[in-house]
Amino acid sequence: MKVHVPESVDEAVGLLGAGTVIAGGTHVVPRAAPTESLVSLRRAGLAGITVQDRTVRIGAATTLAQVGREVEFLHAAIESIASPTIRNLATVGGNLFVPQPHGDLAVCLLALDARVSIIDSGGARDVGVLEATGLVTAVSFEIPERWYYTKAMRRRQNSGSIVTVASDGTRIALGGVAPRPVRATAAEAALAEGDVAKAAELSVEAADPSDDAYASAWYRRRVLPVHVRRALTHAI
Amino acid sequence: MPSSVIELEVNGAEEEFVAKPGTTLLSVLRDTLGLTAAKRGCGVGTCGTCTCLLDGDPVMSCLVPVETINGSSVKTLEGVTPSDGTLSPIQQAFLDGFATQCGFCTPGMIMAAEALLAENPTPTRADVVRAISGNVCRCTGYESIIRAILDAADRINHA
Numbered sequence: 001m002k003v004h005v006p007e008s009v010d011e012a013v014g015l016l017g018a019g020t021v022i023a024g025g026t027h028v029v030p031r032a033a034p035t036e037s038l039v040s041l042r043r044a045g046l047a048g049i050t051v052q053d054r055t056v057r058i059g060a061a062t063t064l065a066q067v068g069r070e071v072e073f074l075h076a077a078i079e080s081i082a083s084p085t086i087r088n089l090a091t092v093g094g095n096l097f098v099p100q101p102h103g104d105l106a107v108c109l110l111a112l113d114a115r116v117s118i119i120d121s122g123g124a125r126d127v128g129v130l131e132a133t134g135l136v137t138a139v140s141f142e143i144p145e146r147w148y149y150t151k152a153m154r155r156r157q158n159s160g161s162i163v164t165v166a167s168d169g170t171r172i173a174l175g176g177v178a179p180r181p182v183r184a185t186a187a188e189a190a191l192a193e194g195d196v197a198k199a200a201e202l203s204v205e206a207a208d209p210s211d212d213a214y215a216s217a218w219y220r221r222r223v224l225p226v227h228v229r230r231a232l233t234h235a236i
Numbered sequence: 237m238p239s240s241v242i243e244l245e246v247n248g249a250e251e252e253f254v255a256k257p258g259t260t261l262l263s264v265l266r267d268t269l270g271l272t273a274a275k276r277g278c279g280v281g282t283c284g285t286c287t288c289l290l291d292g293d294p295v296m297s298c299l300v301p302v303e304t305i306n307g308s309s310v311k312t313l314e315g316v317t318p319s320d321g322t323l324s325p326i327q328q329a330f331l332d333g334f335a336t337q338c339g340f341c342t343p344g345m346i347m348a349a350e351a352l353l354a355e356n357p358t359p360t361r362a363d364v365v366r367a368i369s370g371n372v373c374r375c376t377g378y379e380s381i382i383r384a385i386l387d388a389a390d391r392i393n394h395a
Contacts, residue, residue: 001257003303029260029299030280038258040304065293083370085284085348088293089300157369 002037012044013119013135021135023061024089026082027098041093046137057140060093064105067092073147076236077108077166080151083158093136096129100175101160101214104151107175110183111166114141130180144168150231152176152223154214162215163224165203165231167191172199172228177207177220187228200229242306246271247315261297261305262286265312273313273343277372284371287344288312294351296370313343316350325395326350326388335384337375344371349385359389 004019006012012021019037022028023046032038046061049070056071064087068078081087081095081104095105096116106129109116115126120134127133146169153159164175172184172191184206190198209220239254246269253268262279265271265288274297277283281296288297289311297310316324323331326349336342345368352359352367359367364385373381 003257003301005304005306025299025301025304026281026296029301032258034258038301040301042304079366083284084351084367085287085294085296085370086281088290088295157366 001035004037004039005042006039006044009044009046009119009135009137012039012041012046015039016120016135023091023094024063024086026086026090027094027102041091041135046093047091051143054143055140056143057138058092059138060091060136062092063088064090064092064095067105073143073236074105074108077104077149077151079157080104080149080153080164086158092139096132096136096139100177100179100181101162101164101212103181104161104164104166104175107164107173107181108149108166109139109141110181111168111171111173112141112144113171114139147236148231148234149236150227150234152227160212160214163220163227165228167232169232169235172203172232174203174206174224174228176214177209177224179208179210182206182208184228191232196229196232199232200225203228240303240306242302244302244305244307245309247311255302257303259302261288261290261300261302261310264302265297265310271312271314274347275340275343277340282372283341283344284348284368285341285344287347287371289347289351292351292354294348294367311347311350313346316346324350325391326353326385329384329388329391330381333380333384333387335376335380341371341373341375345373345381345385349388352385353389353392357389357393359386361386 004015019039021039023041041061046059048059050057095103110129116132117138118134148167151164152162161176166173172187175181184203186202186205187199209217211217239256242255243252275285277285279298281299286297348368364382
């Protein structure tokens with residue numbers, strides 16, 4: 001086992017393939033095999049948030065805690081993720097890769113149609129949230145005019161998602177109900193016609209839920225329309 | 237990769253030690269530095285009893301490979317306890333309010349409370365619940381812990 005701690009993005013890129021990339025390590029470190037090497041981005045200079053006009057750019061190694069403090073409309077979403085002690089370590093880049101029912105920020109980023117800046121063997125480029133691969137350096141998105149977010153949990157704090165719904169009033173992204181965050185495109189079409197009830201009903205078309213310790217697949221599918229309707233009728 | 241020489245400031249003292257690859261901050265504290273207040277409960281970031289302050293922020297020390305924080309400052313419960321044999325206000329409030337039963341979660345609870353009160357000296361009950369939401373207690377039912385942290389805030393503010 002090796003733990004590489006590159007001090008720059010270039011150095012980090014050179015270490016792609018030398019181990020599992022981590023930043024906060026909250027998901028990978030407890031699961032890493034004793035022989036598994038790691039590449040930590042903690043010192044690679046990838047943390048920080050810049051806001052220019054309405055465009056927000058967040059470095060991949062920025063902690064969720066910092067996002068919650070500095071990006072106001074995402075505060076509720078960040079507060080719904082794990083605990084402060086985890087949010088002080090867990091990062092924006094890492095959240096793109098954690099399996100559901102975790103990764104609520106990735107659900108938000110999908111609803112925001114965020115661009116993910118990556119570097120891999122094909123060079124540096126921007127891709128969509130679900131196409132992120134290689135080394136993620138940043139995410140960027142426009143601050144939406146409207147924002148809707150709800151997360152159904154077993155407890156009010158620090159719990160995986162039963163159903164997560166994020167929307168800017170046009171795009172609808174779901175978490176907790178499929179292996180990865182998903183766009184509810186049929187629901188979006190109904191929403192475009194102003195029919196929230198139909199959007200809620202059609203949201204199940206995007207769902208492919210699983211059983212886990214938080215809820216059964218049956219339950220998730222059953223309550224999904226309720227939470228979509230609630231989310232879309234209460235802007236944050 | 238050979239072991240690394242790591243430097244940390246722990247509870248105000250400079251520490252230098254050799255760590256094997258992937259050694260967690262928690263292991264260093266307990267096994268290398270002999271600071272056993274932080275406990276190893278779950279080892280996967282779920283229980284919170286290993287909570288320490290890393291550069292002032294409360295984190296789960298079982299999740300942090302120590303090579304990644306070379307040069308940082310760490311504070312543990314040992315660093316909170318006054319050296320004259322008395323207890324810190326939060327420790328005293330826990331004792332007086334029967335907020336400790338088996339005691340295994342207590343170091344993490346107190347460190348989470350330390351971070352909270354450092355940032356917000358007049359927390360609401362909701363602020364306290366949020367601050368300890370990553371810390372599991374299987375004895376007290378949490379109420380006595382929440383009351384003790386609110387009590388400690390009062391004591392500090394009226395000291």
